[in-house]
Amino acid sequence: MEAFSLALGLVFNFETLLTIFLAAVFGLFVGAIPGLTATMATALLVPVTFYMAPIPAIAAIISCTAMAITAGDLPGTLLRIPGTPASAAYVEDSYRLAQNGKAGLAIGIGVVGSVLGGLFGFLFLLFTAPMLAKAALGFSSFEYFWLAVLGLSCAALISSGGLVKGALALLLGLFIAQVGMDPLTATPRFTFGNLELMGGISFIPIMIGMFAVSEIMRAGRRAMAEVPQMNLKNPFEGTMAALWKYRKNQMRGSIIGSLLGALPGVGGDLAAWITYSLAKRTSKEPEKFGKGHPEGLVEAGATNNAALSASWIPAMVFGIPGDAVTAIAVGVLVMKGLDPGPTLMTLHPQNFYAVMIVFAIANILMLPLGWVAAKSARWIFEVPRALLNAAILLFCIVGSYSINNSMFGVWLMLGAGIVAYVLEARMIAIAPIILGIVLGPLVETNFTTSMMIADGNLLGFFGRPVAAVFGVATLLIWAVSIYRTVSDARNARLEAAGHA
Amino acid sequence: MTHLKTLAGALALSVLAIAPAAAQYPDHAINLIVPWAAGGGTDATGRIIATLLEKELGQPINVINRTGGGGIVGHTEISYSPPDGYTLGVITTELSMYHWTGVSPLNYENYEPIALFNADPEAVFVRTDGPSIEDLLSEIRANPGSVKASGANLGGMAHLGWAGVLVTNEIDPAAAPWVPSEGASASLQLLASGAIGVVTTTMPDARPMVDAGEVKPLIVAANERVAAAPDVPTAEEALGNKWAAYAWRGIAAPKGLPEDVKARLAEAMDKVVNSQEFKDFMAQRNFGIDYRDAAGFEAFLKDADESIGKALQAVGLAK
């Protein structure tokens, strides 16, 4: 525990605390602007951290990322532009809540649920980090493949339009992910000789187009100012009641998030989808999901932040960063002489604990900053719809442009917006398309790698115990869903025949 | 409408025409394309160079990971970018191989080399509880196909390093098939989880996993032992057959870079590579420094192209 008190001293000084606060405000700002990502915010911070002491430097990155990701829920709730692939899982619910005049509650659940999830992740990891990291190392391409398929299946099967439409949305996303060069052999696919397509299709312009542009095309001239907002004095009113009512979801979301988050590269994006669908499957009122129901929001929101904390574990313990943000952070750690890897735990445990404490502080800081954000969010509803439409579309254009600094992203956004406009009119959900794009390369790479290791024998996918469990679970979920769809269709037909 | 377009076009052109003369390079942010995943060795070295180069040039440098296709996606993007000095890239060993293995027509002539900064030999790794190099090779001889190897893409330096170990010991490379991956960390994860038997990669790439006690190096395919792991024998010491395979990294720009911009970059890189900060970083991560200036790098690339072509033909990987 001596290391722990040393760590407290490293964190609780004016310089570090001020850095954490400023980085959090910066993260809030970047995350709340549609099209700007946590990765971008982190990359922009690196040159600044160059002139700081090690702990404030890493604290800046952690607090900025955590805040940017949570703030990514704001444009999702208010404008239906999810900030991260994870928040696309529950954007439908939070957006509908806001449209029903409960923007404060939606943001409140997002913020408070995230804080609790993040703090849970912190406590959980404080004790299990090395163990968890070790377990994650036992995952090969077989386990990753099934896990990714399981997450994709969850997204497709819970979507509101039913199994066939959900599956089609998912397949469309997987196809979009294949455009460009194949991840293992670099063969160009579906590029028609176009150089821009050769680089692949990024999910950000697609996400912006599918969610935001299509929503504007649909909402048309309907005035947002007509949406009466409640709880102006205390925007978080009702939040605690909702969290208490769904405390089981909160707990389960946090645990699953902490476990899945520790898998490098997959955890963060997948976990929220898995727990959202779990919430729907175990709910007493699954029909309310996607229409502004807090239950899934509570569970997936908690998962999101718990997974975020956990995603730092493989980076810290093995020096294997799972995504761009942790990779940048690993770079900063190395430059500051805090070599990530097992020696960080043994030689400099105070640094490890200091990083964990920064997590806790960043999470707690979300409460006041989130409250202010929620309080000012109602201004959005007072802006005339006509002006809001123009501003949102400008943000969409700039956000899509900034991915590769080319107009190509804007074309993608426009095309995606039109496709989504048509699909949503026929009840085909957009969220599985986005997840398909994000996880497509992961599924394919692990599938192909596994096929090579197993010499093309499909039974090899069930040859390792954990893989077998995931595989059987995935197949069962599909079998049950297909059976249900077919029997529902038959009943509907019998009923129709009976009426005729 | 057409009038407006013409006018706009003319205006845009005139602005473009004045711009280079008016501005002193660099006057805005530079993108540095890294063709490999975030967290790998190329990414780490690319990021430290970006940070130090930023100080030299006085403009922000954004590191962009363009992964996929065994580095081809990123390498292609570097070569296709406008040669204005605002897009640079880290080019790696694989560049000398693409056209030999026939996966892409790219070669060193598509680039303007600026500086070579690193070279490391490939080493052979197994799990910590894995066999010795002799036992590993006899297992492969006895049961062809039972041991799978990985390290990076198909036909990359890691693959060549492994095939070379087999060929110099008179084993058919097909007896221990290569499983392509997105890079060293993905392959090491496969090795640690027990899905495959061997990984070839460089010492610095494997170091966190070696430190964690998950994997161990058996031999290095080098001319002499490396400072980072003095206990690990060379291929020649362990098996009696000489075999060396080095992976390298350098900074390059698209072909057609203006001379003054190239000179400015080369001068800045010279300062970066010779700075204490860079040397400390490379030593800390066990990366070997091999610095060559623009002309030296170009000669190196030409030479590497020929020698790697010969090696690939020898092990049957060339088309």
Add this chain to the structure above:
Amino acid sequence: MRQSFPMDSALGVVFALGGAAILQQALAMQTLPGMNVGPGLFPSIVGAGMAIMGVALTIQGWIVRDTPEDEAQPLVTWFALGIVAALVVVTLVMPYLGFLVAGTLFAVVVVLLSGGKWLSAVIFSPIAAASIYFTFTALMRVPLPRGILG
């Protein structure tokens, strides 16, 4: 009133044909020498899946049929067409005019399309375009097209 051909079925046919096209393209992709799995395998699976699910949607659309309320909302509205047209034009001219000019003009058009007043459009648009331009170029280092004002 029943439509002769349900919308869902029409969409199903589109997906089925798309899936078939993907499958056909994917099967033509060659496996690299010395590998048992090629780049076309996964696209073939996705293409085949899409074709099968497309057929399933066609059948499902036929069985379930459209409910009358489905037809209540017209899919193609003047407003939606206007937004798409404005986006197409702004994307085409932005590289030449730059973000400030093209963005301002675009914002004016969108405000008017959405039923806003001329005065508010003219006041709001340059301010919105300029503040977004400043945020992205100065703070976020995104090199937005500068165009004629560059």
